[in-house]
Amino acid sequence: MGEMTERYKRLAVLLDAVTNAPIPLDCTDAQLCIAAERYAAECASAGTRKEADTLVGDRVLRVETPEITDPKALRARMAWMVANRGLEAPKIADDVQFIRRCVDPGWWRVNLRRVHGRTFEHAAIRLGFVHVRAGAYASNETVQRRQAQNTRNARALNAINMVNEDGHEFTLAELAARGVGNKAIRRGELMLRMAGCEAIANQLGHVGVFVTLTAPSKYHAVLAKSGTANPNYNGATPREAQAALMDVWACVRAKNHRDGISPCGFRIAEPHHDGCPHWHLLLFVPAAQVTRLQRNLRVYALAEDREEAGAAKNRIKIVRIEADKGTAAGYIAKYVAKNIDDEHVGEHVDVDGNVIERDLVGDQIIKPSQRVEAWASCWGIRQFQAVGQPPVTVWRELRRVAEEQVAAAPEHVRAAWAACQRVTTTDAETGEVIVQHAADFADYIRAQGGVNQGRAYRVGLAVRTELREGRYGLAERPAPVGIYCKAMPDAVYASTRHQWQRSGGAAAIGRTWSSVNNCTVPPVETAPFWEVDTPWPVEIPPHDDSEYFAAFDFAYFDTDEYKTHMENHGNNGT
Numbered sequence: 001m002g003e004m005t006e007r008y009k010r011l012a013v014l015l016d017a018v019t020n021a022p023i024p025l026d027c028t029d030a031q032l033c034i035a036a037e038r039y040a041a042e043c044a045s046a047g048t049r050k051e052a053d054t055l056v057g058d059r060v061l062r063v064e065t066p067e068i069t070d071p072k073a074l075r076a077r078m079a080w081m082v083a084n085r086g087l088e089a090p091k092i093a094d095d096v097q098f099i100r101r102c103v104d105p106g107w108w109r110v111n112l113r114r115v116h117g118r119t120f121e122h123a124a125i126r127l128g129f130v131h132v133r134a135g136a137y138a139s140n141e142t143v144q145r146r147q148a149q150n151t152r153n154a155r156a157l158n159a160i161n162m163v164n165e166d167g168h169e170f171t172l173a174e175l176a177a178r179g180v181g182n183k184a185i186r187r188g189e190l191m192l193r194m195a196g197c198e199a200i201a202n203q204l205g206h207v208g209v210f211v212t213l214t215a216p217s218k219y220h221a222v223l224a225k226s227g228t229a230n231p232n233y234n235g236a237t238p239r240e241a242q243a244a245l246m247d248v249w250a251c252v253r254a255k256n257h258r259d260g261i262s263p264c265g266f267r268i269a270e271p272h273h274d275g276c277p278h279w280h281l282l283l284f285v286p287a288a289q290v291t292r293l294q295r296n297l298r299v300y301a302l303a304e305d306r307e308e309a310g311a312a313k314n315r316i317k318i319v320r321i322e323a324d325k326g327t328a329a330g331y332i333a334k335y336v337a338k339n340i341d342d343e344h345v346g347e348h349v350d351v352d353g354n355v356i357e358r359d360l361v362g363d364q365i366i367k368p369s370q371r372v373e374a375w376a377s378c379w380g381i382r383q384f385q386a387v388g389q390p391p392v393t394v395w396r397e398l399r400r401v402a403e404e405q406v407a408a409a410p411e412h413v414r415a416a417w418a419a420c421q422r423v424t425t426t427d428a429e430t431g432e433v434i435v436q437h438a439a440d441f442a443d444y445i446r447a448q449g450g451v452n453q454g455r456a457y458r459v460g461l462a463v464r465t466e467l468r469e470g471r472y473g474l475a476e477r478p479a480p481v482g483i484y485c486k487a488m489p490d491a492v493y494a495s496t497r498h499q500w501q502r503s504g505g506a507a508a509i510g511r512t513w514s515s516v517n518n519c520t521v522p523p524v525e526t527a528p529f530w531e532v533d534t535p536w537p538v539e540i541p542p543h544d545d546s547e548y549f550a551a552f553d554f555a556y557f558d559t560d561e562y563k564t565h566m567e568n569h570g571n572n573g574t
Contacts, residue, residue, distance in 0.1 A: 017235075018123035022086025023116045025123055029145070032116060036108035039085055043078050044103040071095040078102040087111045100472040117142065117378050122237050125275050128229050131222040132273040132354040137371040138378060140361050146374035147364060164498035175500075183341040189392075190336050190384060194266060194282070194329040196441025197389060200451060201264070201284035201328075203442075208265070208321035208328040209290060211281040211297060213248065214272075214314060215241045216305040222274040224352035232308075238379045242269065242277045244304070249279075251300040259296070261289045262452040264388030268335050271375045273354050282321075282332050283387065294318050339376075339383050342369040390448035390457045395420055395441070397461055397483050400495035405482070409493055412447045413485050416459050419443035459483055462492045 004012075019025065027035075075098050079089040082102060088111075090101045101107045124130050124139035135143065157173035180186045201208060218234040219241040236244075249267075256263065263283040271277055285293050301316040321328045337345045349355055356368040376383050386392065398420040406417045423437040448457045462484045468477045482494040 014126060018126055021119045021123075023112065023119060025116075025120050027116055029113070029148075032112045033105075033109055036105045036112055039081070039108050039112075040103050040105040043081055043099075046074065046077050046081065071099065074099060085112075087115055094473070097472040097475070104472070106471075114380075117145065118237070118239075121275070121378050125221045125237075126233075126235060128222060130273075130275045131227050132224075132352075132356065133227045135359075135361075135371075136273045136354070136356045136368070137271045137275060138375040142378050143366055143371055143374045144361050144364075146377055147361070147366070147370070161503040162500045163503040164500050166498070168498075169503055184343070187336055187340045187343060190266075190340075191329060191333060192439060193386065193389070193392065193441045194332060194336075195327075196443075196445060197264060197266070197284065197386075197451075198328045199442035200445050205286070206284040207287050207290055208282060208284050209293065210319045210321060210328070210331060211279070211283065212317040213245060213279040213281065213297075213301055214316070215244050215276060215278065216311070216315070217308060218305065219244065220272065220274055220276045224273065224354065238271065238275050238277055238375070238381065242379070242381050245269075245277065245279055248300050248303070251303070252296050255296045255300070256293065259289075259292055261285060261293055261296070262388060263293065264451040265386075266332070267385040267387060268332070268339060269376075269381055269383050269385075270335070270339050270372060273352060273356070275375060275379075277381060280332070280335050281387075282328055284328075290320070336384075338369060339372050340369060342367050388452040390445055390451075390453065390459075391461070393480075394448075394457075394459055394461050394483055395444055397480055397495055398444075398459075400497065401482060401493055402496055405493045405495075409491070410485050410487070412449075412458050413483070413493065416444055416447035419447055456486075458486055460486050462494075 023032075023035075072095055075095045078099060082089045087108075090098050090107070092098050092101070121130075121139060121142050124135075124141070129135060129139050130137070134140075138146075154173065157176060158171055160172045161169055162172060162175065163169040176182070178185075180189060198208070217230065218232045219236045220230050221233045222228065223230050263285045265281065265283040268280040269277050270280070283293070297318065298316055302311055305311060321331060325331075334345055337343050356371070358365055358367055360366070372383075375381075394416075398417050401417060403417070406414050409417075419440050419442075421437060422435065422439045425434050425436060426432070427434060445451060448459060460483065461480055462482045463478045464481050465476050466479045467474055470477075480495065481497075482492050484490075484492045
């Protein structure tokens with residue numbers, strides 16, 4: 001055939017790289033679940049490979065006994081087995097809880113899904129399947145997988161009822177809709193916080209700058225204008241590009257600290273059309289420090305690959321916020337909505353100027369914000385981060401504190417409590433909700449002592465460390481119980497928290513028959529101590545149709561071909 005071209009050789013190397021994965025890229029979710037059961041069973045049998053005679057009463061039974069009795073030795077073997085499957089071993093010091101995770105199919109399912117999802121998506125990026133002309137932000141397969149996961153979660157939340165000590169009963173979906181898991185509430189809270197931060201900046205006479213920070217071109221897999229592969233792409237994942245941006249910001253923060261600059265504001269991380277992240281920062285500083293802040297940002301943004309073409313123009317863009325052109329919160333509102341629910345957003349245009357339209361994935365219409373959400377979930381990238389502001393956890397906890405609890409509290413505690421409350425009434429005739437007192441994040445910042453206080457904020461979150469029984473054993477867990485005044489740390493103002501439990505009886509979880517524990521000897525007497533009460537994997541019969549159903553695409557039942565078949569043959573028994 002003659003000498004292969006360089007382009008063919010590069011493609012061959014790329015295909016070898018993306019297919020050389022510990023988990024096959026074409027795995028279905030059902031196959032991952034089967035693999036989780038198998039790997040958990042292998043770990044469970046790692047220490048029980050030796051048979052021995054055991055005396056039980058006046059009978060001698062031949063049973064399997066642990067080959068490895070030292071939990072540290074068994075931990076080391078299981079850690080090797082986990083690493084051999086392409087996963088990271090559990091990061092927990094307790095040997096028993098480490099082992100219980102390794103023999104739990106649920107732990108394997110979560111980690112296999114995460115590793116497989118990221119490996120698959122990185123392969124799609126390297127092969128050029130993620131860009132504005134194919135699938136913006138994330139591949140169609142990853143978006144569809146995320147939508148399927150959201151559908152499963154929604155069904156589970158709607159199917160489970162919870163009841164509290166007062167007898168009030170709700171589904172988990174209704175409870176989740178009351179918090180920031182509700183996209184509308186999340187977006188509203190972010191805009192409220194941004195408006196409060198801007199109000200404080202205006203009070204202090206600070207000015208705002210809007211910064212767009214982009215990674216060097218070598219982190220981008222696809223060229224924005226042509227949609228072709230970037231010859232300079234270094235094979236980095238979006239997580240690695242995010243880490244590079246975080247390093248830039250860490251250097252900027254250190255330089256700002258040395259120069260006495262303490263900005264406050266927000267950072268938003270969102271993807272380019274090819275999945276590579278970029279940042280939008282809204283920062284407020286005194287007018288006299290704006291020039292130095294801009295210089296610090298430019299120096300470190302261009303520190304890597306400064307000489308590449310277009311670096312000075314595209315790597316960082318800084319815009320001064322002009323009061324006569326609108327508020328800073330209004331300026332950034334579209335970026336918040338683009339990354340949450342597309343509410344009040346017209347045309348969805350990314351930083352490269354590409355218009356991202358709604359598209360059809362499978363049989364679902366996918367909004368651009370759903371693609372962004374799938375991208376952030378796949379790569380584990382935090383989308384929103386406050387800069388130089390008091391903690392929002394205290395803000396949320398104050399809304400759980402009753403008024404009588406803070407009646408005798410110091411003035412700044414009562415002021416912080418009042419700032420967090422939203423009081424409404426409902427018109428009996430029209431049903432209109434009338435806001436009598438709106439929550440004010442600016443007042444909350446004032447009550448906390450201002451911005452950029454670090455650990456010197458006046459009100460903190462009261463936490464009690466409790467020893468709780470979890471899936472893998474006892475563990476110390478922090479439990480919020482209210483708020484406290486840092487000047488009077490012994491005075492805790494308790495929050496109202498209900499005790500919820502599932503209504504109706506739940507099926508007991510016990511050990512199933514398997515080749516690991518199929519003897520008649522009582523488990524407590526024969527099993528090593530780390531196996532007692534451990535959730536064992538379910539035995540998979542050797543002859544079944546699992547592989548067939550795992551490989552079957554159930555989306556076939558939604559196709560026109562299947563519907564036509566049912567219309568023609570569904571009622572005649574064929």
